[in-house]
Amino acid sequence: MTAIALVNPSVGYSDRRKSKPIGLAYIGAYLRQHGFEATGFDFGDSPGRPAELSARHGLDAFSLVGFSVYNESLDATLEHAAWLKRRNPAACVVLGGPHATAVHDGIMRECPDVDAVVRREGERPMLDLARHHREAPGEPVRPDVPGTTVRLPTGGIRVNPDAPFLDDLDALPFPDFPFVSDSGYPPLTYFDAARGTLLPALAINSSRSCPYNCSFCGVLTIGRKYRMRSGESVVAEMAHFRAADGLPYRHVYFSDANFFVHPRRALQIASALHAYDPDITFSFGTRVNQLLKHRDVLPELKECGLRFVELGIESASPDVLKRLAKGVEPADNLAAVRLLHRHGLDVSLDFIMIDPETTLQDLRANQRFLRAGGFYDYVPHEHLYTHLVLYAGTPIREHYERRRGAPFGMSELPPIDTLVEDPATARVHAALVWFRAAYQNAVDLVLAEAEALLQTRARHRARHPVTPDELALQLDVVAARHAPGLYFDNVLDDCERHPHGDAPFDALLPRPGTGSPALADLLLRAARRIDALTAADTGVTTRTQALLPTAKGVAANGS
Amino acid sequence: MILRSERPVLDECGRIYIAGAGPAGECLRLNPAATRLWRTAVGRLDQAGLARLAPPSRSFLQSLLERGVLAWRDARP
Numbered sequence: 001m002t003a004i005a006l007v008n009p010s011v012g013y014s015d016r017r018k019s020k021p022i023g024l025a026y027i028g029a030y031l032r033q034h035g036f037e038a039t040g041f042d043f044g045d046s047p048g049r050p051a052e053l054s055a056r057h058g059l060d061a062f063s064l065v066g067f068s069v070y071n072e073s074l075d076a077t078l079e080h081a082a083w084l085k086r087r088n089p090a091a092c093v094v095l096g097g098p099h100a101t102a103v104h105d106g107i108m109r110e111c112p113d114v115d116a117v118v119r120r121e122g123e124r125p126m127l128d129l130a131r132h133h134r135e136a137p138g139e140p141v142r143p144d145v146p147g148t149t150v151r152l153p154t155g156g157i158r159v160n161p162d163a164p165f166l167d168d169l170d171a172l173p174f175p176d177f178p179f180v181s182d183s184g185y186p187p188l189t190y191f192d193a194a195r196g197t198l199l200p201a202l203a204i205n206s207s208r209s210c211p212y213n214c215s216f217c218g219v220l221t222i223g224r225k226y227r228m229r230s231g232e233s234v235v236a237e238m239a240h241f242r243a244a245d246g247l248p249y250r251h252v253y254f255s256d257a258n259f260f261v262h263p264r265r266a267l268q269i270a271s272a273l274h275a276y277d278p279d280i281t282f283s284f285g286t287r288v289n290q291l292l293k294h295r296d297v298l299p300e301l302k303e304c305g306l307r308f309v310e311l312g313i314e315s316a317s318p319d320v321l322k323r324l325a326k327g328v329e330p331a332d333n334l335a336a337v338r339l340l341h342r343h344g345l346d347v348s349l350d351f352i353m354i355d356p357e358t359t360l361q362d363l364r365a366n367q368r369f370l371r372a373g374g375f376y377d378y379v380p381h382e383h384l385y386t387h388l389v390l391y392a393g394t395p396i397r398e399h400y401e402r403r404r405g406a407p408f409g410m411s412e413l414p415p416i417d418t419l420v421e422d423p424a425t426a427r428v429h430a431a432l433v434w435f436r437a438a439y440q441n442a443v444d445l446v447l448a449e450a451e452a453l454l455q456t457r458a459r460h461r462a463r464h465p466v467t468p469d470e471l472a473l474q475l476d477v478v479a480a481r482h483a484p485g486l487y488f489d490n491v492l493d494d495c496e497r498h499p500h501g502d503a504p505f506d507a508l509l510p511r512p513g514t515g516s517p518a519l520a521d522l523l524l525r526a527a528r529r530i531d532a533l534t535a536a537d538t539g540v541t542t543r544t545q546a547l548l549p550t551a552k553g554v555a556a557n558g559s
Numbered sequence: 560m561i562l563r564s565e566r567p568v569l570d571e572c573g574r575i576y577i578a579g580a581g582p583a584g585e586c587l588r589l590n591p592a593a594t595r596l597w598r599t600a601v602g603r604l605d606q607a608g609l610a611r612l613a614p615p616s617r618s619f620l621q622s623l624l625e626r627g628v629l630a631w632r633d634a635r636p
Contacts, residue, residue, distance in 0.1 A: 487570065
């Protein structure tokens with residue numbers, strides 16, 4: 001009997017956007033298709049220590065345990081593996097995923113509790129390992145499985161050739177594989193502003209990899225061979241999960257690394273979904289150059305239900321775009337945003353505000369782009385706080401290793417504040433980190449409560465005639481949306497005037513909105529108006545007050 | 560008599576926002592061209608000035624007049 005566990009390890013903190021680990025789900029479904037039942041464990045948002053989680057879920061009862069590993073979770077994975085091997089030395093521990101692929105040799109050299117690393121796609125190598133494990137229980141891991149790096153009985157390490165890519169994605173089973181999870185999964189939804197309706201949504205992956213070579217992208221580690229599914233297969237997956245989950249999914253988030261590589265294929269999938277159910281809407285992510293090159297397809301995609309495109313803009317600085325190997329100019333980014341807006345399509349912004357070599361000039365370019373693209377009204381405000389993450393196996397990580405003259409550790413994700421080279425940029429970053437800690441939660445709360453209230457009132461206008469309080473709240477919402485961007489403006493101005501200045505960060509707070517109130521006063525004013533317009537006592541004022549810096553004890557200077 | 564806004568307005572981040580001016584009484588954000596027009600017209604333009612505007616600008620302001628977002632008011636502050 002081969003007892004197989006597939007584990008998404010804890011990263012030590014809670015991820016509020018938790019979703020199923022789709023790579024492991026594909027492997028679990030593939031094993032089942034070939035006669036192997038596995039048990040899935042998703043510890044992705046568990047704050048518990050790996051040993052405690054392993055014990056609680058009895059991982060030592062499994063004889064073959066596969067872990068999906070990201071940079072953030074390698075250390076936790078190795079703690080799981082050590083616990084497991086102490087209690088069940090005969091268990092076979094296998095690591096896979098993008099990070100394990102990137103550092104497979106280091107893992108095998110330095111981590112004796114690991115028996116094998118599966119590189120790139122996991123389906124076939126895991127099936128081969130499972131078959132061997134069933135045929136020869138208690139024996140060492142099979143030494144010659146393509147796509148693996150294995151520990152030999154002699155103690156040596158063998159790097160087998162890469163496994164061939166899975167070319168026929170339509171032949172794969174749907175990723176319908178359950179996970180034991182501490183918290184379950186929040187329902188995936190999409191608010192369709194065009195219809196004023198919250199829709200149940202499904203994430204579907206319709207392709208693998210991406211033919212481009214953005215220098216920061218972890219997808220590079222699994223190879224650049226782009227493979228695609230057919231429209232019929234995508235429709236069949238939608239029908240499958242509608243039946244299996246008993247939910248009338250009406251929006252598809254295509255989770256492909258790059259959905260829009262071949263526009264005719266994108267249109268074929270969109271048309272098939274539209275023919276299956278014309279009420280289905282969808283969204284996808286792609287690159288700016290692809291969107292501009294194939295702009296002629298956009299009207300048809302919109303006709304088939306396209307609502308927004310997640311655009312890998314990343315930066316508006318020509319120097320940063322070169323470092324990131326985006327292959328586009330800043331003007332292309334703005335053109336792509338305007339193209340989508342002209343078609344009445346929304347933009348979901350992928351942005352990297354700061355990389356280690358970012359200068360004030362680069363940040364000014366980002367500021368101009370955000371202004372010109374209308375992103376001062378955009379929420380969430382994450383784009384202001386994002387920074388480059390140096391994932392293992394990416395060219396940009398190697399660039400910074402060369403720049404500092406030493407490699408990073410195998411599981412090291414160097415914090416951006418240890419990498420930023422320009423002192424003025426470091427100060428901008430510190431100020432944004434301070435603002436996020438001090439005010440962003442209160443801004444988010446007020447916006448979420450106010451926008452839900454205002455949307456409801458607009459949808460049922462006959463029951464809720466416009467009042468002076470509502471009009472005032474509408475403008476407070478606009479001002480709250482602007483606040484983080486206006487703070488960014490003030491910080492840039494200050495850093496330009498005083499590159500080595502030490503003004504307390506709260507001296508740079510904006511005063512947005514009618515009457516130019518202090519930011520805390522604006523948020524409290526909006527919260528009071530929400531409470532006044534709401535029949536039930538929602539306590540927004542009290543909750544907002546509790547999130548403000550005075551209540552949280554955040555210092556004005558960021559200390 | 561000059562054009563005045565009948566609704567609360569915010570001029571911030573390069574755009575004009577007009578509370579309650581949307582079709583369902585929601586906040587309306589003007590695009591850059593309409594923002595420029597608003598700034599030059601509202602609080603300044605009289606009826607003769609409106610008549611001299613290019614047709615697209617004139618019809619935009621007239622639509623706001625018809626919806627009660629703008630009104631002719633005394634020129635004195």
